[in-house]
Amino acid sequence: MSQALDPRAAAHVSEVAVSVELQTPGMTLNIGPQHPSTHGVLRLVAELDGERIVNVEPVIGYMHRGYEKLSEVRTYPQITALVNRIDWVSGFANEIPLMVAVERLMEIEVPERAQSIRLILTELARISSHLVFMSSYPLELGAATPLMHALREREHVLELIEGATGGRFHPNFNRIGGVKPAAGGGSTQKKVVQDLPKNFLAETRAAMDNVLEVCDDIDTLVTGNEIFQARTMGVAVLPADQALAYGVSGPNLRASGVAFDLRKHEDYLPYHKYDFDVVTGDNGDCFDRYRVRVEEVRQAARIVNQAIDDLPGGPLQAKVPRVIKVPKGETYVRAENPKGEMGYYLVSDGGRIPYRLKIRSASFSNLSILPWALKGLIVPDIIALLGSLDFVLGDVDR
Amino acid sequence: MTTSTPDETAASEPVADAGIAALAERVAGIAGSDSWTADFGNAKVRVDRSRWVEAVEAVRDEAGLEFFSFLSAIDWSNEVAVGEPLEDPVEERYEVLVRLSSGRDNDAVTLATDIPKDDARLPTLVGVYGGANWHEREAAEMFGIEFEGHPNSGKLYLTDEFEGFPLRKTFPLLSREIKPWPGMVDVEDMPSTENAESAAAASASPPGDAQEQAMPQGDTTKGDENPEADAGGGEQADSPPPTADRTDGVAAQLPSSAEGAAEVPTPQSPVPSEESEAGAPEDEATE
Amino acid sequence: MTSLVGIEINFYVLLTLKILAITGVVLTGILPIIFGELKISAHMQSRVGPYFAGGRWGWAQPLADGIKFFQKEDLVPAAADRQVYKLAPYLLMVSTLAVFVIIPFSPNLIAADLDLGIFFALAISSLSTLGVLMAGWSSGNKYSLIGGLRAAAQIIAYELPLVLAVIGVVIQAGTLSMVGIVEAQIDMGVPYLVGGQVIGFGIFFTASLAELNRTPFDLPIAESELVMGYLTEYSGFRFTTFFLAEYAGVFSISAIAATLFLGGYGFWGLDSTVFGPFVLVAKVGLLAFLMIWIRWTWPRMREDQLQTMAWKWLVPLALANIMVTAIFKVVF
Structure with missing residues (x-):
C-alpha cells in the first residue's frame, strides 16, 4: 500500500495497470499445544491470510523426554522399557529394532518361534495403530461415528497383546535373544510350551476376522462418502521426491507411490516367509494415505493369519549370557513400524550400556515436511494433512 | 490404488555381508573416499569434512540413495559425565552421521565425518535433503555443532533459554547427580x-x-x-x-x-x- | 383489559403469561430432541448412551446436563467485549424462539397467523447470524472470530437458497400465511413434498442444515479445527443458552419444513383441530431424526466447498424450481 501511495510511484500506476487490493493484516494463529487435533502437544504457529496459510512453523519438544541421553545410563534390558514409550500407540513394535540391533552386535541367533511371536505381535501392534488412525481421522474431518467402530476392534486387538505380554500399551515383552515367556509362564528354559496364553491363536484368528469386518464397515461408512473424498482427494499432495528427501516413510511414503516397505527389504523379522502385498497409492494425497492404511490393516491381518497357521515350535530364547555385554561395534537396524521407518543406531564400546543410541523415529521425519506441505493450504486442510500423517508426539519428540 | 509385490529375490534373501561391503565400496568411490567399513550390516563411509556436502550430494545422485533417514552425531569423548567411559582412549571429536537409503531396495549407507571439538562446524545439508532441516537443528542443540547456512538456527526441542548441549558426554544427567x-x-x-x-x-x-x-x-x-x-x-x-x-x-x-x-x-x-x-x-x- | 377464559386480565400480564408459556413449552419440547440425539447417536456408535439418570433409559440426562451447566461458573474472558459477549446468546435465543410465533400446531393453535407468516419466520431466524457473529467477535479469541465469520459467510450463502426454495411453495399455495399453506396442502390432498416441491424440499432441508450449523455444515463450530468455534469461550448458563437455542432451532426449522412441505398439522383422516399438534410434532420428530442421522454419519465440508455448493448448485436449482413451479401454476 505504502508503495502505491508513494507520489513518485503514482506516475507509473497507469502504465503498469496496478490493481489496488485491499491489504488486510495477516493473523497469527497458535494451533496447540492444547488443541483437539494436534494429537497431543504439537504446536503450530500459523500465519494466516484469512483462512489461507502463508507460513507455518511447527513447534515441538513439549514431549521431549531425552531418551537418547537416558539410554546412555541404562543397561540394554532396561532400555526396552524406555523405547516402547516412544510411539505408545504401537509400543511393541518399537522394541523390535533395538533388540535386533543388540542381537546383531552380539551375534545371537533368535529362535524361530520367538521370531514368529515377535512378528505376530508387531503386526497386531500395526493393526491397533492403524485402527486408531481409522478412528481418529474421520473424527478430525467431522465424522464421529467411525471412531467407535474402529476403537472397538482395536480394543480386542489390545486385549490379545495384553493376553500375551501383560501390557496393553507398553508390553516390554522382548528380551535380548528372544521374548519373555507369557505371564505366568515360568522360566524361559523350563516351560517352552506355555509361552502364549491358551486360546491365543484361536482368539487371534477370530479377532482378525472382526478386524477385516470393521475395515469393510469403515469402507462403507467413510471411504465412499462424497464429503470425505472431497475433503481428502487432491489435498496436501506429497510428491514422491519430496517425501523421500524429507525422510517421510511408512504408509505416508507408500501413498506417494513409492513401493518401499522395509518388511520386504530388511530381514529383521521373518517376513519373507509370508505372502503379503505392499500397498501403494497413486497421488500422495490425504485420501491415498488413508486408503493405504486401511489396506495395510487387511494385509497385516493376512500376515497374522499366515503366521499363526505355521507357528514354529521350539524355545523362546537363545542362549544369552547373564550379563549382557555388547561387543564393540556400530550398527543401524531399521524396521517398518506402523508409523514408518523406526531405527536405532547403536554404538557400543563393549560394555553393558550403549555408548550412544540414536533413535530414528518415523513421526519426527514425517512431521518435518509440514512447513513445506502446508504452505498455501487453508485451515481445514491443516487438520486433514495432520491427521493423514498419523504421527504420535511421543514418536516425534522422543 | 495399486498393490504390488516386489520380486521375490529382493524380498526374501537376507542381506549378505558381501553385498554390504560391495555397496560400501561403491558408495565410497562415489563419495570420493577410501575409508569404509561394512560391519554388522552397517555400510559406513567416512568422508572428509571439507567434502561433506558434495559427497552427500554425489551419493544421492549417483548411488540413487534419495531417502533421507536421519542425521545425528556421536560425541567421542574420553571424559564422560554419564555412562561408562570408553575402554580405549579416542581422539576427541564429534562424528556426524547421516544415513541415506534407497527408496526402492535395501541399499542403505551411513556417511560419517569427523569434526574437531574446538571447531564444531559443518556446512548444512538442507539444500541437498529438505529433511536435514530438523535433524540438523536437533544435532545443533544437542551437541553444539554449528551447521553453517542453516535457514533456522533456533532450538527445536529445548527452550530458548536452555544452556548447554545435553547429548554431549560431558553434560551431566541431573537426576543422576542428585x-x-x-x-x-x-x-x-x-x-x-x-x-x-x-x-x-x-x-x-x-x-x-x-x-x-x-x-x-x-x-x-x-x-x-x-x-x-x-x-x-x-x-x-x-x-x-x-x-x-x-x-x-x-x-x-x-x-x-x-x-x-x-x-x-x-x-x-x-x-x-x-x-x-x-x-x-x-x-x-x-x- | 383483555379476557381469557372469562377472567379479566391486564394485557401485559397476559402477554407475559403467553411468553412464559411459549418459552416453557418450547424449552421442554426440545428436551426430547436432545435426548433423542444422545440415544440415537449412541446406538449408531454401538454405545448404550445415557443409562442411569432418571432411572430408566437415562431419560433425565438432558435435564441433568442442564442443571450441571447452570452450576458452572459464567466466565467472561478478559479480552472480551463484555456487553456484546453477554448479549450474544440471548439474541440468538430470542431469534429462535420468535419463530414459534407463526408455527401453526392446529388451525386455531397458533400464536399469530400473520399474513406474511413465512417471511416473518425467515427474517427473524436470520437474526441468529447476528448472535453468532457477536459471540465470535466479542470473545477476543481467534478461533471464535474465525468461527463467527464462517457462520456469517455461511448464512449469507444459504439464506438465499432457503428463501428461494420457500418461494416455490408460496407460488404453489398462493399465500404467505402458514395456516394458508397447510390448508392448501390439505385441499390438494397430498403434501407438497409429493405434490411438486420435492426439489424445493431438498434445497430447503440442505440450506436449513447450514443455517443451523449442523453437520455437514458445522464449520463455525468445527471442534477439530476451531476448538469450538464461536462457542469456545462460553461456559455455564450462556453456553446452555447457545445449546438450547441450537436445539430450539432444530425444532423450529423442522416445524417450518413440516408445515411447508409435509402438510403441517394435517394428516389424512385425522381431525386437525384435535390431532394437529401431535401430527406436527411427529413430523418434526421425523425431520429431527433425519438431521441427527446425517450429523452422526457424515464428515464436515470445507468452507470453499460449502460456498461452491450454495452458489453453484443450490441457488440455480432453486431458481429453476421457481420457474418450473410458476409455469405449472400458470398453465394448470
Whole structure:
C-alpha cells in the first residue's frame, strides 16, 4: 500500500495497470499445544491470510523426554522399557529394532518361534495403530461415528497383546535373544510350551476376522462418502521426491507411490516367509494415505493369519549370557513400524550400556515436511494433512 | 490404488555381508573416499569434512540413495559425565552421521565425518535433503555443532533459554547427580537367595522410593507398573539371575534401602509375603 | 383489559403469561430432541448412551446436563467485549424462539397467523447470524472470530437458497400465511413434498442444515479445527443458552419444513383441530431424526466447498424450481 501511495510511484500506476487490493493484516494463529487435533502437544504457529496459510512453523519438544541421553545410563534390558514409550500407540513394535540391533552386535541367533511371536505381535501392534488412525481421522474431518467402530476392534486387538505380554500399551515383552515367556509362564528354559496364553491363536484368528469386518464397515461408512473424498482427494499432495528427501516413510511414503516397505527389504523379522502385498497409492494425497492404511490393516491381518497357521515350535530364547555385554561395534537396524521407518543406531564400546543410541523415529521425519506441505493450504486442510500423517508426539519428540 | 509385490529375490534373501561391503565400496568411490567399513550390516563411509556436502550430494545422485533417514552425531569423548567411559582412549571429536537409503531396495549407507571439538562446524545439508532441516537443528542443540547456512538456527526441542548441549558426554544427567542410580550395578555378582529376598523387601518398603526403584529393574520393570504384566511368578520365577543380582545391587547402593536391609534377619518381612499373595491368584487366573 | 377464559386480565400480564408459556413449552419440547440425539447417536456408535439418570433409559440426562451447566461458573474472558459477549446468546435465543410465533400446531393453535407468516419466520431466524457473529467477535479469541465469520459467510450463502426454495411453495399455495399453506396442502390432498416441491424440499432441508450449523455444515463450530468455534469461550448458563437455542432451532426449522412441505398439522383422516399438534410434532420428530442421522454419519465440508455448493448448485436449482413451479401454476 505504502508503495502505491508513494507520489513518485503514482506516475507509473497507469502504465503498469496496478490493481489496488485491499491489504488486510495477516493473523497469527497458535494451533496447540492444547488443541483437539494436534494429537497431543504439537504446536503450530500459523500465519494466516484469512483462512489461507502463508507460513507455518511447527513447534515441538513439549514431549521431549531425552531418551537418547537416558539410554546412555541404562543397561540394554532396561532400555526396552524406555523405547516402547516412544510411539505408545504401537509400543511393541518399537522394541523390535533395538533388540535386533543388540542381537546383531552380539551375534545371537533368535529362535524361530520367538521370531514368529515377535512378528505376530508387531503386526497386531500395526493393526491397533492403524485402527486408531481409522478412528481418529474421520473424527478430525467431522465424522464421529467411525471412531467407535474402529476403537472397538482395536480394543480386542489390545486385549490379545495384553493376553500375551501383560501390557496393553507398553508390553516390554522382548528380551535380548528372544521374548519373555507369557505371564505366568515360568522360566524361559523350563516351560517352552506355555509361552502364549491358551486360546491365543484361536482368539487371534477370530479377532482378525472382526478386524477385516470393521475395515469393510469403515469402507462403507467413510471411504465412499462424497464429503470425505472431497475433503481428502487432491489435498496436501506429497510428491514422491519430496517425501523421500524429507525422510517421510511408512504408509505416508507408500501413498506417494513409492513401493518401499522395509518388511520386504530388511530381514529383521521373518517376513519373507509370508505372502503379503505392499500397498501403494497413486497421488500422495490425504485420501491415498488413508486408503493405504486401511489396506495395510487387511494385509497385516493376512500376515497374522499366515503366521499363526505355521507357528514354529521350539524355545523362546537363545542362549544369552547373564550379563549382557555388547561387543564393540556400530550398527543401524531399521524396521517398518506402523508409523514408518523406526531405527536405532547403536554404538557400543563393549560394555553393558550403549555408548550412544540414536533413535530414528518415523513421526519426527514425517512431521518435518509440514512447513513445506502446508504452505498455501487453508485451515481445514491443516487438520486433514495432520491427521493423514498419523504421527504420535511421543514418536516425534522422543 | 495399486498393490504390488516386489520380486521375490529382493524380498526374501537376507542381506549378505558381501553385498554390504560391495555397496560400501561403491558408495565410497562415489563419495570420493577410501575409508569404509561394512560391519554388522552397517555400510559406513567416512568422508572428509571439507567434502561433506558434495559427497552427500554425489551419493544421492549417483548411488540413487534419495531417502533421507536421519542425521545425528556421536560425541567421542574420553571424559564422560554419564555412562561408562570408553575402554580405549579416542581422539576427541564429534562424528556426524547421516544415513541415506534407497527408496526402492535395501541399499542403505551411513556417511560419517569427523569434526574437531574446538571447531564444531559443518556446512548444512538442507539444500541437498529438505529433511536435514530438523535433524540438523536437533544435532545443533544437542551437541553444539554449528551447521553453517542453516535457514533456522533456533532450538527445536529445548527452550530458548536452555544452556548447554545435553547429548554431549560431558553434560551431566541431573537426576543422576542428585541421586546416584543403582541400576548400573544390577548385574554384579550373584548374591545368596536370602540376601535377595531381604533386599526385595528393602526395595519395596520405603514407599516414596517405589518409583525410583522400579526403574532399575530393567526387564521386569513392568511388574511394578502393571501388576498383571508379570503375573505372579513372573517376578521371582521368570528370570531368577537378574532379579537376584538386581535387588542385591539396590540394597548395596541405595542409602535409603540400607535401612530396609537392616531387617535382613527377619525371615518373613511383610512385604514379600504380600507380594506372593497378590501373585498367586493372578497366576491361577492366567492359567 | 383483555379476557381469557372469562377472567379479566391486564394485557401485559397476559402477554407475559403467553411468553412464559411459549418459552416453557418450547424449552421442554426440545428436551426430547436432545435426548433423542444422545440415544440415537449412541446406538449408531454401538454405545448404550445415557443409562442411569432418571432411572430408566437415562431419560433425565438432558435435564441433568442442564442443571450441571447452570452450576458452572459464567466466565467472561478478559479480552472480551463484555456487553456484546453477554448479549450474544440471548439474541440468538430470542431469534429462535420468535419463530414459534407463526408455527401453526392446529388451525386455531397458533400464536399469530400473520399474513406474511413465512417471511416473518425467515427474517427473524436470520437474526441468529447476528448472535453468532457477536459471540465470535466479542470473545477476543481467534478461533471464535474465525468461527463467527464462517457462520456469517455461511448464512449469507444459504439464506438465499432457503428463501428461494420457500418461494416455490408460496407460488404453489398462493399465500404467505402458514395456516394458508397447510390448508392448501390439505385441499390438494397430498403434501407438497409429493405434490411438486420435492426439489424445493431438498434445497430447503440442505440450506436449513447450514443455517443451523449442523453437520455437514458445522464449520463455525468445527471442534477439530476451531476448538469450538464461536462457542469456545462460553461456559455455564450462556453456553446452555447457545445449546438450547441450537436445539430450539432444530425444532423450529423442522416445524417450518413440516408445515411447508409435509402438510403441517394435517394428516389424512385425522381431525386437525384435535390431532394437529401431535401430527406436527411427529413430523418434526421425523425431520429431527433425519438431521441427527446425517450429523452422526457424515464428515464436515470445507468452507470453499460449502460456498461452491450454495452458489453453484443450490441457488440455480432453486431458481429453476421457481420457474418450473410458476409455469405449472400458470398453465394448470
